[in-house]
Amino acid sequence: MRTLTAAGVALLIFLAGSAMLTVRTAFSQRGQASQTATRVMSRADRLLTEARQAMEPLTARAGQPCTAALQHQLEHQRLRSPYIQGIHLYQGRRAYCSSTLETFALPEPFTPGAREQLYLLPEIPPQPGAPVLAYALGKGESGVMVTLSTAPLVRRMTWHEGVAGLQTGTRVLLPDNRVMRLPPAWGGVTWWYSGLFDYSVFTREFREPVMARLWQTGKWGFVLTGLLALAGGWLCRRYLLTPPALSGQLGEAIRKGEIVPYYQPVMNAETGRVHGVEVLARWISGGREVAGPDAFIALAEAHGLMVPLTRTLLSRVLSDIQPLTFRLPEVFHLGVNLSVAGEDVRELERDLIKLKENLGRRIRVVVEVTESAPVVPGSQVVDMLQRLRLEGLQVALDDFGTGYASLAHLSRLPLDFLKVDRMFVRALQDLESENVLVDSIIALAGQLGLKVIAEGVETKCQAGYLLGRGVRLQQGYRWSQPLSARALARYLIWGGTSH
Ligand code: C2E
Numbered sequence: 001m002r003t004l005t006a007a008g009v010a011l012l013i014f015l016a017g018s019a020m021l022t023v024r025t026a027f028s029q030r031g032q033a034s035q036t037a038t039r040v041m042s043r044a045d046r047l048l049t050e051a052r053q054a055m056e057p058l059t060a061r062a063g064q065p066c067t068a069a070l071q072h073q074l075e076h077q078r079l080r081s082p083y084i085q086g087i088h089l090y091q092g093r094r095a096y097c098s099s100t101l102e103t104f105a106l107p108e109p110f111t112p113g114a115r116e117q118l119y120l121l122p123e124i125p126p127q128p129g130a131p132v133l134a135y136a137l138g139k140g141e142s143g144v145m146v147t148l149s150t151a152p153l154v155r156r157m158t159w160h161e162g163v164a165g166l167q168t169g170t171r172v173l174l175p176d177n178r179v180m181r182l183p184p185a186w187g188g189v190t191w192w193y194s195g196l197f198d199y200s201v202f203t204r205e206f207r208e209p210v211m212a213r214l215w216q217t218g219k220w221g222f223v224l225t226g227l228l229a230l231a232g233g234w235l236c237r238r239y240l241l242t243p244p245a246l247s248g249q250l251g252e253a254i255r256k257g258e259i260v261p262y263y264q265p266v267m268n269a270e271t272g273r274v275h276g277v278e279v280l281a282r283w284i285s286g287g288r289e290v291a292g293p294d295a296f297i298a299l300a301e302a303h304g305l306m307v308p309l310t311r312t313l314l315s316r317v318l319s320d321i322q323p324l325t326f327r328l329p330e331v332f333h334l335g336v337n338l339s340v341a342g343e344d345v346r347e348l349e350r351d352l353i354k355l356k357e358n359l360g361r362r363i364r365v366v367v368e369v370t371e372s373a374p375v376v377p378g379s380q381v382v383d384m385l386q387r388l389r390l391e392g393l394q395v396a397l398d399d400f401g402t403g404y405a406s407l408a409h410l411s412r413l414p415l416d417f418l419k420v421d422r423m424f425v426r427a428l429q430d431l432e433s434e435n436v437l438v439d440s441i442i443a444l445a446g447q448l449g450l451k452v453i454a455e456g457v458e459t460k461c462q463a464g465y466l467l468g469r470g471v472r473l474q475q476g477y478r479w480s481q482p483l484s485a486r487a488l489a490r491y492l493i494w495g496g497t498s499h
């Protein structure tokens with residue numbers, strides 16, 4: 001199920017990534033087409049503006065005889081722009097006076113007229129084989145005409161995903177510098193109209209489908225999206241999908257023995273020797289921790305799995321501790337957490353008694369319960385605690401001060417130890433200061449005749465303060481982290497007495 005959901009997440013990431021790539025490619029195609037059209041048009045507008053400026057002083061001369069002075073003037077104006085090939089005066093269809101010093105017939109589709117006109121001519125006699133863009137300013141049969149090279153336009157008509165062209169009248173100029181008749185119906189092109197002159201530019205994208213282009217230009221994008229999708233799916237499976245699926249796995253994990261005991265040493269801070277351990281559950285599967293106890297203990301409580309969980313844990317504790325008994329001090333404290341609200345505790349009670357019997361007299365099994373609703377005088381759990389005490393087990397009230405046990409019924413609970421919660425220990429200031437809360441908890445324990453264990457002792461200063469107040473039994477990272485059974489064995493042999 002988790003794998004399936006993670007695959008779904010990966011698929012979603014892949015689809016979203018692909019959609020973004022597709023949109024980007026489509027937009028970049030459109031963006032490039034519009035950029036190309038703009039480039040061609042701005043070049044054409046500039047050429048034609050230069051052409052108009054060159055022609056304007058000559059319009060009055062149209063129709064006048066072609067003298068050497070007039071030819072000289074035509075040549076002079078032609079030199080205004082490098083792209084002007086020639087300036088011609090025409091009469092009817094004949095260029096009778098020209099900067100190129102030739103006279104010739106103007107080809108189709110040129111027709112003399114009374115206005116400003118643009119033509120694409122496949123060629124004119126002075127430059128055979130080279131198309132020209134002709135710009136004529138006419139007044140009736142006569143007029144001035146500038147012929148412009150198409151080369152600077154054509155150079156701008158291609159981009160790697162499409163082509164552009166220029167159209168005026170019934171002719172089009174293509175990027176291979178050919179002039180053709182405009183096809184009657186022309187699909188697949190986008191038109192861009194000039195606001196200044198009578199021509200338009202068209203663009204045509206390669207008609208490959210976007211997906212094909214996408215694969216050509218965006219292969220690596222796809223590969224990257226695929227990898228991201230796989231990574232996303234894996235991360236989801238590893239981190240996000242774990243908690244909801246845990247409940248289904250926890251029962252299985254208990255059966256398979258994946259819930260194992262770790263042992264955190266409880267130290268005698270006065271002697272620096274190990275006084276005992278607290279058993280802390282860990283969920284280890286395939287060599288790594290699946291979830292922390294705060295998560296899976298709450299889950300087990302919610303699903304009524306605490307009894308089976310604690311029972312498997314206790315059987316592992318027996319097999320872990322029994323071989324170590326010859327390493328242990330005369331009296332060895334073994335704290336076992338118990339939270340079994342609402343479950344049938346009879347088998348567990350028997351297991352606890354058996355554990356004590358099997359471990360022998362040196363080992364004191366101390367059941368740790370937290371202040372919570374079921375741990376009130378007269379409840380089923382408290383009855384069990386009473387019976388366990390009669391069997392020689394001891395009871396500690398865990399996390400004292402964080403729950404809601406009233407002082408009144410604290411004195412009526414069957415207790416031997418009070419565990420000062422790590423929250424209060426963390427709040428401890430330096431050795432001199434007044435630490436009211438801790439001090440009063442310690443005083444209260446004394447008055448009730450209870451021994452105190454401080455947990456979460458992390459610093460030398462905290463340890464010193466507590467010892468100064470008579471709290472010898474201490475637990476925390478200052479002394480040791482919770483240890484696996486093997487690490488505990490090593491600790492007892494090498495490290496346990498060195499503090
Ligand atoms: P807890 O019974 O109060 O256990 C002490 C917790 O404090 C442990 O967390 C321990 O690793 C942590 N601790 C120890 N020394 C230090 C320290 O110096 N500083 C700090 N900040 N923390 C320290 P862990 O193992 O994560 O267990 C969390 C809680 O889960 C336990 O709190 C206990 O309520 C519950 N739990 C763990 N194992 C069992 C179990 O077998 N049965 C039951 N019923 N509850 C368990």
Ligand code: CA
Pocket residue numbers: 278337368398
């Ligand atoms: Ca505890």
Ligand code: CA
Pocket residue numbers: 398399419421422455
């Ligand atoms: Ca605690």
